[in-house]
Amino acid sequence: MFPGSETRAGRLLVRARRQGVLLSRAFGGPEPGEALFARAPKPWMRLLPHFLALAASASLLPTTVVVLLGDYGLPGVLAGLLGVGQAAPLLLAGARPLSAWYVVFSTDVLTALALLLWGGPLDGAAWPWPAPTIVGYLLLCLPLSLHLARRTLVAVWLSTAAAAVLVGLLRPGHSPGSSVLLVVLSGVVLLLGGALRERSEAQRRLAEQETISEAERSHRRLLEERARIARELHDVVAHHMSVISVQADSAPYRVQGVPEAARAEFTSIADTARQSLAEMRRLLGVLRSEGTEAEGGGAGPELAPQPGxxxxxxxxxxxxxxxxxxxxxxxxxxxxxxxxxxxxxxxxxxxxxxxxxxxxxxxxxxxxxxxxxxxxxxxxxxxxxxxxxxxxxxxxxxxxxxxxxxxxxxxxxxxxxxxxxxxxxxxxxxxxxxxxxxxxxxxx
The missing domain is CATH 3.30.565.10 (Histidine kinase-like ATPase, C-terminal domain)
Incomplete structure (x- = not known):
């Protein structure tokens, strides 16, 4: 009994663990088909991935088109279509990153082929992946790593490496710097994001288990307390039942002129009281916990007189x-x-x-x-x-x-x-x- 009692402390502990579960769910991996941060406790957290995706798409689209037009000399319509194919799918990154990756990955490969077939001279220019292409791909890898399982992330990275090697074979004498940069940086992002997701999932499961364990401990303490009260009440009720049995047995001898029918009734009352007392003792044996029996035949706590x-x-x-x-x-x-x-x-x-x-x-x-x-x-x-x-x-x-x-x-x-x-x-x-x-x- 004190201001920081165990009940309030327990409520605070459960509340803190519940907040931990919410945060780990918010920033951990979402379920399939669920938007990133969809279970975040704050509305602005749930909207944050969509705002970031919109900002990334809005900034990369014109940048990609300008780079493809000015630095690589692609036709305007083709540069616009490839820019949209690389930047617009980022809007889906928060909810369906794998679908967005299919589109972006295919568009990136087509961009490399278009630069080789219809672009201007590539001497000194980054090929097969221009800088905006690398930036957009890395931005997409982050929600990918927070959404997908480890096996899928490995498949994504292997596909990226295979595409870089195959496209590089089309122009053997060109420097593979952009391909190496894309493969290495995408692997780092996928690895770090996947590790963060798995760590958050482990913390969420641990917090849930601790919350469940706390609830089970509270329930067990409640049952133990009820069993202890039942044992004490047994002593109280057993006393009255014993008195009833003794009074009923002795009534025909203490009271003169008791009719035979009344004697039989008193005997029935005494038998019923003894049966009830025996039944109570059997039920008490079920409620009795380990270690509460009197040891060595002495009068243990269960047999001691109850205080008042x-x-x-x-x-x-x-x-x-x-x-x-x-x-x-x-x-x-x-x-x-x-x-x-x-x-x-x-x-x-x-x-x-x-x-x-x-x-x-x-x-x-x-x-x-x-x-x-x-x-x-x-x-x-x-x-x-x-x-x-x-x-x-x-x-x-x-x-x-x-x-x-x-x-x-x-x-x-x-x-x-x-x-x-x-x-x-x-x-x-x-x-x-x-x-x-x-x-x-x-x-x-």
Whole structure:
């Protein structure tokens, strides 16, 4: 019980992991047919690839046409068609990069052939790949590497290298500088982009597994807490069932003149009570976890008497010895409360004080444990102030049993639980446990 309690810390941890999953999905590899960054958390991130593709296409189209016209002397119509074929498919790079690659790759090969057949003198000019062709191809390789699997990327690079070699054979004496540059740079881009995609995919899978594991741990803690509560309630209910059985068995001897029919009814009640008690013990064996059996035949924790409100004073004193300035106040008349109510009230106070010791050392401001009983319910409130001398918590992360157990106990009794930080910087736990009709002679 402290401002940074395990429940809020767990929520923050799950929220951080969820953001990590979103980011890794956003910047990792998309699914087939899905646009790049389609799962990004921000709208501008989802639109960014399309803006970049539009800017690249708009800048490369006129540049390619001018270079093919001025530097290589291609006819205007042919230069325009080849420029469109190299630059326009970049608009598809964000969603369908492989389709765009088919068009660009084919156009690049046709450009090399057109320069050889209809272009001017190539002496001193880059051939078979002009500079705008290399730039546009490299820009296309980046979304390719973020979309496609490793096997496809290897096929793309091998196709690029094969095309460079085959086209270069058409003019043996020409310098292969542009071909080497294209093959090397495209391989580097495909390699780096593919590595980034695989790393993002691994991080996404890891984040998902951690989130799933956290949910499973929380569910397991909840089940363990319910099993522990069930074992404690067994002690409470078993006591009443035993009393019913004994009273029913002894009623014909304690009450004079009991008719034979009533004797048979009392015997039936006693048998039913014993059968119910045996069934409860069998169900408890299913809920009992490993290591909870009494060892060596002695009275282990499962066989020890369950505490109640009478032991709260001792509990508060133990918290004081642990360095917590705790005090107990009781108002109303708690006598006659059902055993289930007193047991759960004790456990709630016990867990609240334990959280103060574990998570809020230095809380010299008094920890107030207040009990108020009236005709309808028992109200339990534990409030600790802010640390007067801040100290490092004994535990940074809680096990999750504390508040989970408190909620389960109050829900089991039909009550309510309110937890949260106070305005002064402390923490407050308040539970309302409805008063059920007590059994005759039951004491707190």
């Amino acid at each position: 409100l009478g032991e709260l004073g001792t509990l508060v004193e133990s918290a004081v010895r642990a360095g917590v300035a705790a005090r107990l106040t009781v108002t109303g008349e708690p006598a006659g409360l059902p055993r289930a109510v007193t047991l759960n009230a004790y456990r709630i106070v016990q867990e609240a004080l334990a959280n103060v010791v574990r998570h809020a050392p230095g809380a010299e401001a008094a920890v107030t444990v207040a009990l108020s009983a009236d005709g309808s319910a028992l109200r339990v409130e534990v409030v600790n102030g802010p640390p007067a001398t801040p100290a490092r918590p004994l535990e940074w992360h809680g096990t999750g049993h504390g508040l989970i157990g408190m909620r389960e106990r109050t829900r089991l009794l039909g009550g309510t639980l309110d937890t949260g930080p106070t305005a002064e910087g402390g923490f407050r736990v308040a539970a309302v446990l409805p008063r059920n009709e007590p059994a005759p002679g039951e004491n707190a």
